Amino acid sequence: MNPHVHKPSMGVLNLQHGQRKFDLARHLPSPDLQPFVKHFWIVSWDLAPNETFTQELVPNPCINLIVERGRTAISGVAKQKSAHALEGRGFIFGAKFKPGGFYPFVQWPVSQITSQSIHPTDVLGIDAEFLEAVIFAQPNVDSIIKYTESILRFKLPEPDSIVAQLQPWMERIEHDREITKVEHICEFTGLHQRALQRLFNQYIGVHPKWVIKLYRIQNAAETLDYNHYHDLASLSTELGYYDQSHFSRDFKSIVGITPEEYVKQQYSKKAPSSSQ
Known part of the structure; x- marks a missing residue:
């Protein structure tokens, strides 16, 4: 491996x-x-x-x-x-x-x-x-x-064609960092914003904007876990954010701390202690 x-x-x-x-x-x-x-x-x-x-x-x-x-x-x-x-x-x-x-x-x-x-x-x-x-x-x-x-x-229902349609959409939102706005989802799905919101409310449980946010922060946390970015401005750009402050606000709103605090926390967990 x-x-x-x-x-x-x-x-x-x-x-x-x-x-x-x-x-x-x-x-x-x-x-x-x-x-x-x-x-x-x-x-x-x-x-x-x-x-x-x-x-x-x-x-x-x-x-x-x-x-x-x-x-x-x-x-x-x-x-x-x-x-x-x-x-x-x-x-x-x-x-x-x-x-x-x-x-x-x-x-x-x-x-x-x-x-x-x-x-x-x-x-x-x-x-x-x-x-x-x-x-x-x-x-x-x-x-x-x-x-x-x-x-x-x-309790197994019949396969739902909308669920099948949603899967590639969700994968694209997760992996395509150019998707930063609900309007971008509307463009590749062909749905108007209100129709997209109704669909996500019914099938996903959160607004399309939240899906973008959740995937970005999940990606950010995983990147910080494995790479320990020192240049958070570059990371925010890679994740599709226009500025680092927006990235930090989104990160803190979900994780509870800023990206800077998160990195320090990871280093403290990996630092050897006297009891080891």
């Missing part, structure tokens, strides 16, 4: 440091679920007694079914960084839906659960406690995925 190739963080802040404390694995769904589900993921850890570790996440425009002891839920798209404390030994399992891939299951605007969570019973007809009991009783990840896929298949 090329040592310079890193695992995409997909919003997991400072993944290099975090993987010293936990293991993150992602698994593709079966073909019949691929129109809806991006991947299954599992985070597992085994920390020393009395040790805790907090992992931070930058949101992306996807809805997740998350199975965690006492906190199982379907989580809508968030607009700000979240933090999760790990201790002892355990794992968390999730199914990440593709952007727009959750809508066919519910047929109501997914913006209704933006920055919120709902009970899995409301969508999948299965109690959270029962789901936890079954998932945590499985002998391995393959069994967990097989069971989760059976639950999704029980």
Whole structure:
């Protein structure tokens, strides 16, 4: 394996440091679920007694079914960084839906659960406690995925042509740094701004402007994690920002600190301590 190739963080802040404390694995769904589900993921850890570790996440425009002891839920798209404390030994399992891939299951605007969570019973007809009991009783990840896929298949809708149409659009927004305005999305989709906003409200859960912002900040954080840019002005330009101050404001609005503070924080995490 090329040592310079890193695992995409997909919003997991400072993944290099975090993987010293936990293991993150992602698994593709079966073909019949691929129109809806991006991947299954599992985070597992085994920390020393009395040790805790907090992992931070930058949101992306996807809805997740998350199975965690006492906190199982379907989580809508968030607009700000979240933090999760790990201790002892355990794992968390999730199914990440593709952007727009959750809508066919519910047929109501997914913006209704933006920055919120709902009970899995409301969508999948299965109690959270029962789901936890079954998932945590499985002998391995393959069994967990097989069971989760059976639950999704029980409620599996027909493939939605709009979801299929959304996927290349979302990939272009994520990777094309020339896309900095909603008008740019309108140009390549052929949709008027109001129609685009209605579509994103219904299928994605956030305004197109927020999708641009979320992907840019996710890209910025991952770049800072792996490259430690000293020239943040150049980075802001590469990300499609016209000036560094705009980039800093967007970064802080989601991550909670400025890019400069974030870089310092990463260096402090990597600096050797006297206890090591």
